[in-house]
Amino acid sequence: MKASRTASPGASIAECYAGLVLDLDGVCYRAAEPIPGVAGALEAIRDRGVAVTFATNNASKTPAAVAHQLRDLGVPATGDDVVTSSVATAELVTPGQRCLVIGMDGLREPLRDRGAVLVDDHRTADVVAVGMDRGLTWSDLRRATLALRRGARFLGTNPDATFPEPEGQVPGNGATLAALTTASGRQPEIVGKPRPTLFEAARARLPDGPVMMVGDRLDTDVVGAAALGWDTALVLSGVTTADEASLADPPPTYVLDDVGGLLAPAPPEAPV
Ligand SMILES: [Mg+2]
Known part of the structure; x- marks a missing residue:
């Protein structure tokens, strides 16, 4: 409207x-x-x-880090002026829910601020939240797949297939989500644009x-x-x-x- x-x-x-x-x-x-x-x-x-x-x-940076980058460019900004796909993902989680996270501080911090409990055990996860994670391992994919197959809610911060680096395009969060979709048979709820x-x-x-x-x-x-x-x-x-x-x-x-x-x-x- x-x-x-x-x-x-x-x-x-x-x-x-x-x-x-x-x-x-x-x-x-x-x-x-x-x-x-x-x-x-x-x-x-x-x-x-x-x-x-x-x-x-961008799911990997916290709003405070983005605001800092803006201030370096001469644009006054605080973390409250910035919404990342990770922050919007955290707003979908109910305080107290147990979240198994693939992601970096940019996702973990908003989830903690929201009152979510971050867990490693796939058997206890209510939610699997997936964002860009440069430390991603097969073990992370394994645990997330097991949690998704048990019925945990599947949230993806953003669907970007690739991420630009000086040497070219490298796997973005969409690539991780594709691996989990293939392994679990589940489709994520995508939060980002x-x-x-x-x-x-x-x-x-x-x-x-x-x-x-x-x-x-x-x-x-x-x-x-x-x-x-x-x-x-x-x-x-x-x-x-x-x-x-x-x-x-x-x-x-x-x-x-x-x-x-x-x-x-x-x-x-x-x-x-
Ligand atoms: Mg742009």
Whole structure:
């Protein structure tokens, strides 16, 4: 459902919204490199009373670590401003539930904060929670498979098949989930974009009123947010080219060079 908001004449695109959900890689930075102008643009957007929260499929970093990275780029942020797919996964767990975890601190810490009990014994697990884990072993897959075959809830932080490294694409969490799906015959509940759960967790951190997703990927950021009825801004500072954007289905509400484009005047028929 789209809420409506009347921006005053001459208002910027950002001011047509009560809040913005920003993707990180390709929007705020590229790998470890800042995208020029992002810090100043976000400061101007916040100064105009538009709330900002950051949402990432990255499951391996804690919100505090992501916020630290943002501050290094000159963007004021605390862990409360950041929702990772791991945090949204933890919000699906009931306090006291026993979780067998494949994942790093980025997943373990939010689960503990949620009040989950982290266990190693597959016989006692209520939930198997799976996120990117660079220390993954066959023994981890064995225990998770046994727990899933006993009926534990199967949560996956994100479906990304691969993860970019300087030498190329390496197995991402989707690859781990595929191994467990093959071994257990079970399908995971996926939390990250383009599925709704991470978007909804980010939405819950913003004030009432219309919100827009700002991302660099059509298949996750735009497709997922549009499915929830949100407006979308595709920025060309990441993986998507202008040619690809022109062919997108559904088309983004806005196609912008970068986050600074959110400060351009809203079109008179701003579609909120
Ligand atoms: Mg991105």
